[in-house]
Amino acid sequence: MGKSTPMSSAPASTESWPWPPAIRASAAWHVAAIGAGVLVPGALPWAIGAIVLNHALITGAGLTPRSSLLGPNVTRLPEAAAARREVAITIDDGPEPEVTPQVLDLLDAHGQRATFFCIAERVLAHPELAREIVARGHSIQNHTAQHRHNFSFLGPRGFAAEIARAQDILADTVGQRPTCFRAPAGLRNPFLEPVLHRLGLSLVSWTRRGFDTREGDAAKVMARLSHNLQARDILLLHDGNAARTAKGQPVLLEVLPLLLERLRADGLRAVTLPEGLKA
Template sequence: RSRLLGPNVTRLPDASAARGEIALTIDDGPDPAVTPAVLDLLDRHGAKASFFCIAARAATQPALTREILARGHCVQNHSHVHRHNFAMLGPRGYTAELERAQQVLADITGRRPHCFRAPAGLRNPFLDPVLHRLGLHLVSWTRRGFDTRERAPQRVLERLTRDLAAGDILLLHDGHAATTAAGRPVLLEVLPPLLERCRAVGLRCVTLTAALPPRRTASDA
């Protein structure tokens, strides 16, 4: 969540927070076994989310990726292949990875993402100039549930709701999700009580498209 390497959005803008909004962000999908159930739960609770999709995965699930938008959510850039050495890339590597993801996601959905999340949140000083040129906000999070490794839904829920406040950006995963002892994706167990908690304290889940204005590109400067 550091800002030493360039701008990094870890909370929604003040105006959004003043409206009682938070952002629920869901990474590493789309997953054909998990994402449809996530969409149904969000519909049931009247909540909107931002899906940071791995473009190569989205290319294998184009109809599901479009369904995310059709349900009123947004699709954002989580790189093309989610490389484990992402933080070791240089300018050419970042340009190739991000531009390819932008093009794939735009071809599928008809919309170019305006937010990017680095794999595992890791990066180096070469990333921000590429983001600036592509008009992409780097978006991290206020708090995360560690739901790719934590198998106890209650612990994930406690991490996400401790001191929960307007303007928070929450991180969960529909791809690479841990499962409970019963074999159910942790995300599907956490979402209902999380969304109920948000409703009870007067917080509204909105998309990053709604809350965050576009980032000016290098050509706008």
């Protein structure tokens, strides 16, 4: 990994965090359960059960990448993108020197744009490649500093340190501060959204994904991405950690030409997230 850069202050939101209805309901549930357990004879076991159930529901929401119960979560481009015939191709876990340059060439050849959710420490290791992504008209967004496997178990300080550090590395390297964030594997907990709000970041998941980190069959990956494909879709692929085909090639390099040709045939245009999210 490359050398870390010092953290600079990130722009903070001046607005208070708007508590999502599910979090407000969870807080009220806790208060009611505790009150019942204290004030109602024999209600303590039921109160404990209610709290356990509540925690299970919140955990389930965090394990569901496209859920919006824990806060705003962009799963599709806005309605205005439908009239513009836009989709967003998002490519995670890079930059990867073996794969990313070929991805850029394919996108250029088809006149399409993509958003790269980059791991900041990989950007530190390959800064010129990151700058090339932006120079060729694409967008780099925040996919954490290290892509920690225990990311969804972090607390507020852990989230803030990991995400703010990535913000600073990406901004210092490519000259643009990300506005979008994607959690590793899309997993999170209730502490994430207040941190994103404070850092001015929008959580973005996806409409459909190809599971291309574990599926090496390009036809199967393409089938998942193209099923009911339509304007406003956000598609998820990987240049880093990509599964390999039977020929040993990163599956993305076989899927992407098929996907780009499908977009052309359907009259769809792939744009960066900052462009596609415009109302």
